[in-house]
Amino acid sequence: MREVAVIGIGQTKVDEHWNKSLKELAGEAVLSAVHDAGLKQVDSLFVGNMMSASANNQQQLGAYIADWVGLRYAESFKLESACGSGSAAFRAALLAVSSGAIDSAVAVGVEKMTDSPGGEITSQLATAADADWELAQGVSFVALNALIMQRYLHEYGWTKRDFAPFSINAHANAVYNPYARFRKEITEKQYIEAGMVADPINLMDASAIGDGAAAVVLIPLERLTFNNAFPIIKIIGSAAATDSIAIHDRKDPLWLKAAEISSKKAYSQAGLTPEDIDLFELHDAFSIMAALSLEASGFAERGKGPSLGLSGDIKPTGKIPIATRGGLKARGHPVGATGMYQIVEVIQQLRWAAEGTQVEGAKIGMAQNIGGSGSNILTHILQRIN
């Protein structure tokens, strides 16, 4: 199993890109990643995307995007695991390169949601829930997360206000990220008074959808010269785990078992513990998910996730910085692209290029991407090695 490095990154701003098609967005990210890597060509392309069939009338995104970026004839596929699609493409690219079958790969996550010919996006997003047991009851994805948050407040005695720091931190960090959708700070008052979506989740608990693409280039470490323009970033942990899609079918709906399994595997591969992680790009699609992710990944005890927000430990200067470039909440959440934005942002931090929100001396970063309400979770750990 060859060791693999990430040598190029690229991304578009998350926005309502009504003037850009899906392939233009993906192309921008792929070509800037390849350029950033200093390569002329790569061998293969792995695409993460959730909803192009309905939102863009287009399947077969592997061939579609490969052709557009000048990789006609190259190997290329699409990976899908709902909002976890981005990092699924990253992991597939990693396995292909580490197997020795392929010598270089681009992984790109892309989603084009805001001017969809496929009708209402809320229904399209709901295909990540269980069609028979959840959709048939008429719940949306926000509603499912609201049920989880409601139960969490009841079970552990927190109030809604205790979740404010997750949103405030994400927005404060996004100010410095030119690729983020919402580049403005918010106050606790604004958090509390935001319009309710599905009680207790209001607009400031929920990430916004958007259009965007993010990409990285992977090559075997053995092909690297140490004259590269950028610090070398190695993938030292990669793991994925699933859980039941239907939330009622889990033994404990307040515990992200797939996050626990995949993070433990990744720690073990890297020979690390949570204390060694300098920053953690987690999947704050809803503020409750930030809390659950911190707990299941070993950064907080069960039921204690919000305390890391209240203590300031999640800030770039804190013990375990999260959402350092805005997170899903303020950078935006183009669903199939999100996992790749997280990886790109971890690399920016490890290159010490996260202007305005740099985690000082960051050497080890972790990204965790969640598909569905925790039904498919991937954890990756990256390390700066020079």
Add this chain to the structure above:
Amino acid sequence: MREVAVIGIGQTKVDEHWNKSLKELAGEAVLSAVHDAGLKQVDSLFVGNMMSASANNQQQLGAYIADWVGLRYAESFKLESACGSGSAAFRAALLAVSSGAIDSAVAVGVEKMTDSPGGEITSQLATAADADWELAQGVSFVALNALIMQRYLHEYGWTKRDFAPFSINAHANAVYNPYARFRKEITEKQYIEAGMVADPINLMDASAIGDGAAAVVLIPLERLTFNNAFPIIKIIGSAAATDSIAIHDRKDPLWLKAAEISSKKAYSQAGLTPEDIDLFELHDAFSIMAALSLEASGFAERGKGPSLGLSGDIKPTGKIPIATRGGLKARGHPVGATGMYQIVEVIQQLRWAAEGTQVEGAKIGMAQNIGGSGSNILTHILQRIN
């Protein structure tokens, strides 16, 4: 790069399974493959599927099917490359196992098309074409293939009757396959007189959609004991290539460049030439595709594909048997499952268990799965090693 063997196979009959859901079909195939392999558990699941988002209101098939077959918490993803999705899942599973990251995997292709809540299947299939340049003109997938066939007849001087042997052979072979949808022979007269779909493609040139699932189990060769119940089948060639999705954008619309590239790579990995292949499960979604696939893969000269049908060389007793269990034409074409049916059928042949259509002494079999009208093509070569 570890060598990988296929040790278990499973499939459902291709049919209109109105009484079985997508996960029940996939489950049947997965569980029989795992049982056939003599395993109790596998580490991971790779799902090939094209249209569950629209046809079944369900994405996230990795977690969805993993949970259903008792693999909750295991790693699992969905791969999509239109009608090439099945073998894309197979290749992803192969790379994962050969990388050393995973010690056993099931690859399953599944499609549930015939009682879809998502509306007309022809439109859903058309998402494999180019939305901007093909769909916008109102062409269906059959129409695109009809344009190719029309051009082929014009260019090389064949008549429609010359394609009859592809369909006749497929139907003759399907008689012996209990998993095939159409188990009856057809005559040349029936072929000629069948109802026209899109001139010159009639009902006997076109494969039928259907519901079905097929699965195999992959493990590293090093884990095999030679006491296995079945002959050991090793994967000795695996390659994938893309082409433009829009057919008008290809230099030569009568040449499957991605088939040429992927088959040449697979031959080279296996150290073989087309003469060494004992049987070839090709992608006869339309009879014209059978001819083009034979040519691009080195079995016939350019423009000479139909001659292999006319000479009888494509029969189980011929020089290069194709569609030995009925092919897409008569076994049926549940699109995202087809690539896995092909692999399963190659393995049946190499186990010398293809009752009624056994290719005598078959040791080396090839499968080629096509996504779109040739925009994503995967070629696999398997060998019996004991």
